[in-house]
Amino acid sequence: MNRFRRQILAGCLGLTAATAGALWLHLSYRARPDYAFLSGWVLLAGMFVLALYNVRKKLPFLPLGKSETWLQIHIYLGFFTTFLFLFHLNFRLPRGLFEITLAGLFVLVSGSGFLGLFFSRVLPRRLATRGGEAIFEKIPAQRHALRMEAETLALGRDANSPVIAEFYVKRLAVFLAGPRNFWPHLMESCRPVGGLLAELADLRRVATEGDRERIDQLARLVRQKDGLDYQRALQLTLRLWLFVHIPLTYGLMIFTVLHIVLVYAFSGGAQ
Amino acid sequence: MSEPPPAPDFDAQNYARPNQNWICGHAGEGGQCRLGPDARGRCGAASECQPRLETKPGETKGRWHCTRPGGACESGPLPDGRCGGSLPSCAPVPTLRWLRGRMTFAVIAISCAALLIVLGHPPYRNGFINPGEISQAHSGAVFALRAATNQLPASCGSCHGAGNAGPGGLVNAAWHAEPGIFDLEKMAGATVGEPMAMDAACLKCHGGRNLHQVDAPPIACVFCHTEHAGLNMAPTTDANCNFCHGDAAKMMVSPTTPVIHHFADDHPQFRFITERRRDPDTLQFNHQLHLTGATIPRLPGGGKLDCEYCHQPDAAGAYMQPVAFEKNCRVCHSLQFDPQTPELTLPHGSGEFVSAFLRSLPNQYLQLAQKRSAPDPTGFVENKLAGLRAQFGSGEDLEQRIFFSTATFGPAANIGTLAGATRAIFPGCALCHEVKHMAGAAPEITPPVIPGRWLTRAKFNHAKHLGISCAQCHAASQSQSSADIILPPKETCAACHSPRGGVANSCAECHHYHQPQMAVK
Numbered sequence: 001m002n003r004f005r006r007q008i009l010a011g012c013l014g015l016t017a018a019t020a021g022a023l024w025l026h027l028s029y030r031a032r033p034d035y036a037f038l039s040g041w042v043l044l045a046g047m048f049v050l051a052l053y054n055v056r057k058k059l060p061f062l063p064l065g066k067s068e069t070w071l072q073i074h075i076y077l078g079f080f081t082t083f084l085f086l087f088h089l090n091f092r093l094p095r096g097l098f099e100i101t102l103a104g105l106f107v108l109v110s111g112s113g114f115l116g117l118f119f120s121r122v123l124p125r126r127l128a129t130r131g132g133e134a135i136f137e138k139i140p141a142q143r144h145a146l147r148m149e150a151e152t153l154a155l156g157r158d159a160n161s162p163v164i165a166e167f168y169v170k171r172l173a174v175f176l177a178g179p180r181n182f183w184p185h186l187m188e189s190c191r192p193v194g195g196l197l198a199e200l201a202d203l204r205r206v207a208t209e210g211d212r213e214r215i216d217q218l219a220r221l222v223r224q225k226d227g228l229d230y231q232r233a234l235q236l237t238l239r240l241w242l243f244v245h246i247p248l249t250y251g252l253m254i255f256t257v258l259h260i261v262l263v264y265a266f267s268g269g270a271q
Numbered sequence: 272m273s274e275p276p277p278a279p280d281f282d283a284q285n286y287a288r289p290n291q292n293w294i295c296g297h298a299g300e301g302g303q304c305r306l307g308p309d310a311r312g313r314c315g316a317a318s319e320c321q322p323r324l325e326t327k328p329g330e331t332k333g334r335w336h337c338t339r340p341g342g343a344c345e346s347g348p349l350p351d352g353r354c355g356g357s358l359p360s361c362a363p364v365p366t367l368r369w370l371r372g373r374m375t376f377a378v379i380a381i382s383c384a385a386l387l388i389v390l391g392h393p394p395y396r397n398g399f400i401n402p403g404e405i406s407q408a409h410s411g412a413v414f415a416l417r418a419a420t421n422q423l424p425a426s427c428g429s430c431h432g433a434g435n436a437g438p439g440g441l442v443n444a445a446w447h448a449e450p451g452i453f454d455l456e457k458m459a460g461a462t463v464g465e466p467m468a469m470d471a472a473c474l475k476c477h478g479g480r481n482l483h484q485v486d487a488p489p490i491a492c493v494f495c496h497t498e499h500a501g502l503n504m505a506p507t508t509d510a511n512c513n514f515c516h517g518d519a520a521k522m523m524v525s526p527t528t529p530v531i532h533h534f535a536d537d538h539p540q541f542r543f544i545t546e547r548r549r550d551p552d553t554l555q556f557n558h559q560l561h562l563t564g565a566t567i568p569r570l571p572g573g574g575k576l577d578c579e580y581c582h583q584p585d586a587a588g589a590y591m592q593p594v595a596f597e598k599n600c601r602v603c604h605s606l607q608f609d610p611q612t613p614e615l616t617l618p619h620g621s622g623e624f625v626s627a628f629l630r631s632l633p634n635q636y637l638q639l640a641q642k643r644s645a646p647d648p649t650g651f652v653e654n655k656l657a658g659l660r661a662q663f664g665s666g667e668d669l670e671q672r673i674f675f676s677t678a679t680f681g682p683a684a685n686i687g688t689l690a691g692a693t694r695a696i697f698p699g700c701a702l703c704h705e706v707k708h709m710a711g712a713a714p715e716i717t718p719p720v721i722p723g724r725w726l727t728r729a730k731f732n733h734a735k736h737l738g739i740s741c742a743q744c745h746a747a748s749q750s751q752s753s754a755d756i757i758l759p760p761k762e763t764c765a766a767c768h769s770p771r772g773g774v775a776n777s778c779a780e781c782h783h784y785h786q787p788q789m790a791v792k
Contacts, residue, residue: 098400
């Protein structure tokens with residue numbers, strides 16, 4: 001068993017034990033008058049530690065432990081606070097517009113976190129299978145280079161095939177102009193590029209010997225461009241879930257602070 | 272751990288850091304400039320370098336030199352010192368990191384703005400933060416009127432002190448709540464059901480805690496009454512009742528009441544059974560005879576006398592109307608005392624009336640004669656009085672017979688509107704009533720006292736039990752004495768009202784908590 005598997009096993013065992021303990025506490029003390037307050041404070045503490053991970057990432061120069069350790073804590077604590085959230089709600093649905101908004105924010109933040117965890121576990125393996133090692137920020141430049149090369153092949157001074165030129169203008173120019181086939185790449189579908197390569201293969205049958213070589217080179221460029229699109233789609237997905245997770249975390253914090261004020265202001269202990 | 276090898280085309284000199292907010296607009300074409308955009312996203316590519324002026328000794332003008340990194344350009348600086356190789360400007364492109372930052376800022380701004388708008392306008396705010404529908408009792412026009420009577424606002428503020436406060440007031444109320452925001456120790460040590468500050472708001476309208484037991488411990492109103500749970504407040508649960516009744520220590524204050532958890536399990540038998548109580552009423556009535564006796568005639572419609580004939584539900588259907596002589600008894604017991612004269616019957620309701628009626632018998636017969644248009648009224652009266660004397664003796668004897676006789680025999684004859692064999696002669700008031708001799712006055716008949724309800728601590732609804740026959744609960748056909756309390760034992764109720772029976776069996780199904788006199792101001 002390698003270190004990674006040992007970490008997962010230990011994390012899952014710890015998470016199970018903590019959740020079982022929290023469930024026992026919930027069942028034992030849920031009838032207490034201020035249980036909702038106490039469970040709420042524990043939940044808030046968990047959310048606070050979760051949010052600290054972002055602070056840790058912004059302060060890499062401080063000796064606050066390894067980011068890898070923080071990430072592990074963030075993941076397992078994320079699962080645990082989701083259970084705490086259910087205990088805090090006492091397994092009932094939220095009531096009223098404010099509670100529904102607050103609970104909805106929590107669900108979106110947690111859900112996007114779980115989705116991000118899933119992506120970060122699945123997509124990196126897939127990234128290693130196609131498209132080489134493309135740096136996300138360099139992909140536009142690489143795509144531009146491929147486009148220039150293809151344009152030279154199809155429309156350059158040495159090109160003298162109107163068939164290839166027409167095919168390039170009608171089909172390849174659009175394909176090479178920008179990122180394409182985001183969803184098919186995410187779904188691991190090769191059908192779009194397969195169709196384009198099939199059209200190139202058809203073109204090859206009616207082309208002259210000299211043009212066939214150019215068509216083969218164009219097919220190579222199409223495959224490289226498709227690999228770049230694949231890399232871009234997966235790497236973008238690895239970044240896009242944070243567009244939900246991080247901004248809504250701040251929204252959740254704002255609503256949580258208001259929630260605390262409201263529950264105390266309207267509690268039975270308020271004058 | 273060794274460093275991983277760089278990617279094949281990695282250019283360390285031209286590395287665009289993803290934590291920058293902006294990248295050169297030409298980066299997508301592979302021709303990004305060395306300077307790149309500034310922190311605000313403005314293109315910084317005005318020229319390739321900043322020419323440097325070098326003035327040799329003795330020179331006055333000096334000479335501009337190219338400072339381009341990587342070597343001077345061929346054209347060199349212009350005579351006025353500007354760079355001769357100006358770079359094409361671009362429209363810098365924001366990075367994903369910058370976009371995410373903007374989105375975060377937008378979420379924060381929208382959240383704060385929306386909350387300030389909503390919290391600043393009470394109508395919006397109350398609708399937004401209300402965790403659930405308020406009960407009918409605490410909303411609507413009737414509540415508004417009642418709140419006005421008690422000088423309370425007809426809004427959230429009538430119960431919540433912070434109900435009408437602005438954002439600052441909310442924070443202030445939260446800060447001064449008891450226990451406070453950071454008073455976790457006090458919060459953890461709170462006792463279940465202990466009174467709260469908000470109880471004072473309840474007591475503004477619900478004057479006093481009229482608890483069902485004077486020595487019951489004070490309990491927070493919200494312990495049993497949950498608001499914001501719909502048009503009807505959430506019903507009191509068994510857990511609320513068991514808070515005291517299921518706790519032996521708390522029940523020490525009431526030694527006569529055992530510890531109770533559930534009706535079907537440890538609820539005691541009804542006290543009228545355990546204490547063998549009898550109905551102390553002086554009225555004599557034999558249920559068995561009336562329900563199963565062979566001598567009981569058919570009713571005017573031909574039907575058999577049954578429970579429903581005498582016991583009719585009230586308007587709500589919950590309880591039974593009182594049995595009344597005129598409505599339920601006279602159809603058989605017509606109080607006819609003269610077998611030959613069915614038109615004359617004794618008045619019911621007072622011994623004095625009966626005595627006065629008997630003393631006025633000549634006049635009664637005379638009026639009857641006039642009513643019948645008898646040819647000789649005086650003779651008619653004399654004839655009737657003579658018949659009575661022959662049967663009963665003197666007037667005093669007749670009165671004694673009518674008041675005190677309990678004879679249950681007599682010749683079969685028609686009585687009133689009923690056809691069939693029954694007693695023709697009125698046996699006497701004492702058959703049903705307790706009649707007392709009174710010296711020098713008319714005998715006194717003890718008025719019957721028939722309680723409307725026996726189990727006054729509980730509620731019952733006959734309308735909900737229409738699916739079962741009366742006899743399933745009330746063993747009236749076996750009761751020969753009116754002293755019998757014909758109510759079912761607990762086991763009969765628990766046969767259905769139990770988890771096994773499947774019918775609701777919570778405490779609140781039968782019991783109220785507060786004293787009946789508790790009212791809303």
